[in-house]
Amino acid sequence: MDVNAVMQKYPTKDPSSLIPILQDIQDLEGYLSEDTLHSVASYTHLPVSRVYGVATFYNQFRLKPLGKYVIRVCRGTACHVKGSLDILTTLETELGIKAGDTTRDLKFSIETVACIGACSIAPVISINEEFHGGLTVKSVQKLIASYREKEKDKE
Numbered sequence: 001m002d003v004n005a006v007m008q009k010y011p012t013k014d015p016s017s018l019i020p021i022l023q024d025i026q027d028l029e030g031y032l033s034e035d036t037l038h039s040v041a042s043y044t045h046l047p048v049s050r051v052y053g054v055a056t057f058y059n060q061f062r063l064k065p066l067g068k069y070v071i072r073v074c075r076g077t078a079c080h081v082k083g084s085l086d087i088l089t090t091l092e093t094e095l096g097i098k099a100g101d102t103t104r105d106l107k108f109s110i111e112t113v114a115c116i117g118a119c120s121i122a123p124v125i126s127i128n129e130e131f132h133g134g135l136t137v138k139s140v141q142k143l144i145a146s147y148r149e150k151e152k153d154k155e
Contacts (some may be wrong), residue, residue, distance in 0.1 A: 001028060003036055013045045018054055022061060031062040067102045067109035069147055072126045076115035083136075084123040088112065090137045091125075094144045107151060108144075 006024045010017035021040055026032055032055050041048040055061045073079075073088045088110075092098055095108050102109040118124045121133025125140075132143060 003028070003039055007040065007043045012043055015044055015046055018044055018046065018051065019058075022051075022055060026061060031065045033063075064102055065106060068107050069127050070109045070111065072111045072113045072116065073099070074116040074118070074122070074124050075112045076119065076122075078119035078122040079116075079124060082122040086137055087123050087125065087135050087140055090140045091144070094141060108147075 003025055006028060007021055009024070010021055018040070021044070022032060025036055025040070029036070037051050037055060038048055040046075041051040044051070055063060071091060073084060073091065075084055075088070079087075088099060091110055095103055095110065097103055097108070097110060099110045099112045116124050116126060116131070118131055118133055121131070123135050124131055124133040125135065126132070127143075127147070132139075135143075
């Protein structure tokens with residue numbers, strides 16, 4: 001299915017379809033590209049600025065693709081007290097990106113979350129839903145190195 005097929009599930013010129021269209025397209029493509037926003041604006045007969053405004057207002061929408069490995073860093077109280085800021089800083093340094101960004105090779109994305117719900121193993125991160133707890137700066141460096149090694153083995 002492509003973007004046009006997704007939009008055709010909804011009535012044209014119907015502004016109330018905007019959010020469901022954006023949700024379905026993001027489910028399909030993983031993010032909302034600039035071309036997609038223009039296509040949706042044309043289909044719904046809304047200004048591009050309005051479509052862009054909705055896409056940037058809601059946290060559920062992404063305007064950039066996520067990496068193959070999505071790293072979620074818990075910033076909840078237990079993790080914060082146990083050093084999650086150091087973990088986040090180490091990840092940003094190791095990957096050369098800030099939280100909310102994706103590496104140029106589309107291998108890694110970093111996101112922060114309010115709580116992962118694994119306080120007993122704080123500080124904790126998840127990488128594609130796999131949890132890693134009791135982290136230190138050194139263990140995070142080794143973890144990222146192991147994921148990079150996995151990628152080298154696949155090349």
